Structures are given as C-alpha cells and as structure tokens.
Amino acid sequence: MLKFIGLGMIFLSCSAIGVTAARELKRRIRSLWDLEEGMRLLQGEIRYAKATLPEAFQHVGMRAAPSCRSFFGATGNRMEQLEHRSVKEAMQSCAKENLKNLCLKREDLERLYRLGEQLGYLDQEMQIKGIEFYIEQQRTARKDAEREYREKERVYHCLGIMGGLFLVILLA
C-alpha cells in the first residue's frame, strides 16, 4: 500500500515539475509585458509632460502593473535623492531589490540596464527614441518567449508526465 502511495507521489511530483516549467515560460511573457507597458507609460511622461526622469519614474510607479510598480517608484525616489552617479546605477540597484518577483532572464535585465545608460543623455527626442528602441527589443523578446511557450508548453507537460511514468515503472 505504502509503495503505491510513494509511486503515486513520484508521478505527481514529476508532472508538477513539467507544469511548473511551462508556467515559468508563461510568467516570463507576463513579466516582459509588464515592463514593456511601464516603459510605454514612461515614454508618455517624457513626451507629453516633459517630466524629469525621477518624476516620470515616480508617476509610472503609481500606474504601472503591480508587479513592477515598486521598481519604477523606487528608481524615481533614488534618482530624486541623487543617490547614484547615473540612471543606470539607480536602475541596477532598484532592479535587484524590486524585480525579484518577475521572471526575467539575465539578458532581459541587461536590456533594461542598457536603456539606463541612454536615459538622461541629450534631448527629449533622444529619450523617446531610446525608450522606443527598448520597447521594440522587449516586444521581440516577448514574441520569442511566446513562441517558446507555444513550442515547449506541451513538451514540458508531456516530459513531466512521461518522466513520472518512467520512474513509476522502473520502481514498480
């Protein structure tokens, strides 16, 4: 009896691993989308209100998706306090503290920091173009993530179930 319960648990665990792996792919899509949307708001703040970066980030921090509100808000506050030498430094420091709950890859964060390098440089047009370029890159990354999700969702589910079954058969 105990053996069957154990085998059942192994099967369920393996299936759950497959489901979780697929869900992580979906979470990344959501995370990329949330950041993209936040940056679109930031672009609006700069384009239409000609807000300074601290102001713009703070305003976005009040309206962006809940998952990245704290990142935008904290970055705006840090910049207002002039705690960092550059926008990139402020973004890096706040991303480490406030984007932990997002499912982002290293390359996603690097893209964000590259935007930080450009922000504050030259005129308003340059800021808008810089954010536009980031949004474009983010969109491409999101599309790739969506394709990956479509391709791998079933694979991960199947692998989880099949792996579970394989172990059950092996141990039975």
Next chain:
Amino acid sequence: MNIHKEFIQIFSENLRFIIKKMRVEEENLQEIRMRVEKPFLILVDGEEYFVTENGELTKKEEEGYIITKQEMMETISYITHYSLYAYEEEIRQGFLTIEGGHRIGIAGKMVMDGKKIKSIKYISFLNIRLTHEKKGCADCLLPYIINDGKICHTLLVSPPRGGKTTILRDLVRQLSNGTKFLNGVTVGVVDERSEIGGSYLGIPQNDLGIRTDVLDCCPKAEGMMMLIRSMSPQVIAVDEIGDYEDSRAIETVMNCGCKVIATVHGDSIEDIQKKPILQQMVTQKVFERYVILGKKPGKILEIFDERGTRLYQEGASVC
C-alpha cells in the same frame, strides 16, 4: 558646513566632500563659482575665496581645488536630476532654479538656430547663487511706502548685489500677510527669473506671504496683464524693469487701480534717468516712492517721493 543636505547633493562626489568640510555658514555664503580647469571659488559676505581640496578657504589661487570636466558633467547631471532634456527652456535662458530657490547660472558653447539661441552645449561655467530670505529686512521701509493706509507705487533702485530682490521679497511677504500699518492685501508677483519666489515645480520656495500669487518664469509685461485679468491683485511686484513693454504694462496696471512695486538697476535717481524709458517714468511721476539702496546688501541710502523730496537719508533714524 551647516548647509542643507539636499543642496550639497547637487555637487559631484568630490565637491560634496569639500563643501561639507568648508567652515562657512549657509547664510553667509552668497555664491559658488565653478569653472572647468579653474579653481573652485566661493563668495562669502562679499569676499571671494578659493577653496582647497580639504575645504579650507584661501586667498591663494594656486591652492584652490581645480574643477575637472568630469566633475562639471556630474554636477550638471545632479542639478538636472539626470534630465537635462527637461530643462531645455531654462538652459536657453541661461539659468535654472533648484529646490530651495537657489539659482544656477549656466554658460558654455551656445548652439544657435538661425539667430535664436537653441541650447548651450559644453556647459563649462556655473554660478550657483544661494537665495537668502532676510525676513524683516523691509521693516524700516514700510512706514515710507504706506501713506494714509495706502500703498505707494514704489521703485527700488540698487546696484547689482545691493539686495533689491531680497527687500522686494520681504515687502511682498509683509504686505501679503499684513503689518501693523496695513491689513494683508492680495499681491501678484511676476517672477520672470524665479528670483523673487525661487519657485521649484511651480511652488515658491521663499515665503511670499499667504495672499500672494506667483507667475513663475513669465515675461514681466505679459505677466502683469495676465495677473490683472486673472487674479485681481491689489499690488503687483516685479523685479528689474527696464524696457518699453514693461513701462506700458506698469501704466496699464496703475490705471486698473493696482499698486506697483518694482526694482531697477542703478545707483541713484540721476543714474536711472539716463535710461530714456525710466526718465520718462520719473518725469511723469509714475512712481510715488524711490528707494535708493547702497552697495552693501540691504542698506537703504535714500528715499524720495515723486516730487523729489527726500523723505529719508542714511544715518537718520528710521525705525
């Protein structure tokens, strides 16, 4: 140095360290001058000093800390909160006002668009003028500009750094809040260069009183007319009048029954009469009081009425 942390934060990291070590009180510090590859200079109580890398004040140029280009760029980045693009208009005018009402003058290579100034690039010179509120500095002046419970049209005449803006600011505050000579009145301030109110994000950083409305960064002539139309002030205060547009706007304001308190650059009545527009205003007895300030900040030398009768001379008992 006893100075606000927020103010020190506008400087590059090296300069923050130096400024913190300086033994100067904030109320005595008038100006901070930064020039790329030139020594760090400050103006304290009208005296110029070089600042060493340890924050000591010296008269020896060679001991002064040399400002680097990197430090200048870092400071500009902090002054503009990493957002130089958001200050294009202010940069075009050559100055910007930061939190606390301090004014920062900017110079460098001008970028022209035809005959118009488009921007300044390679910003290499900064003049940071600290705003000083001297509450009560206009106390002695009030009995002279209030006659039978009515405010007189007043012109403050002073050489640069004579304290005309500081006195004007205190006059505005006192007239707005009310004094023992007069109940509070509605005051409109046209602050073309953000010097009177030192507004930051539209909010005056200096105390201008409870009944004061401020038009910040607005051309004087246009601003006076806007205030008359929109805020119905009883008194309008403007700094540094001088051109034909100003003179016309002042006349209109006066015809609307509103009192005007203005300032102008000059040493004496004779000096301002050398300027045609002001000469016309003096001849036409537009102003009822002329207050002549001395070179020492806030020192009142003479007060005249519109007929040229001296109401006060330095040394006489005023208060």
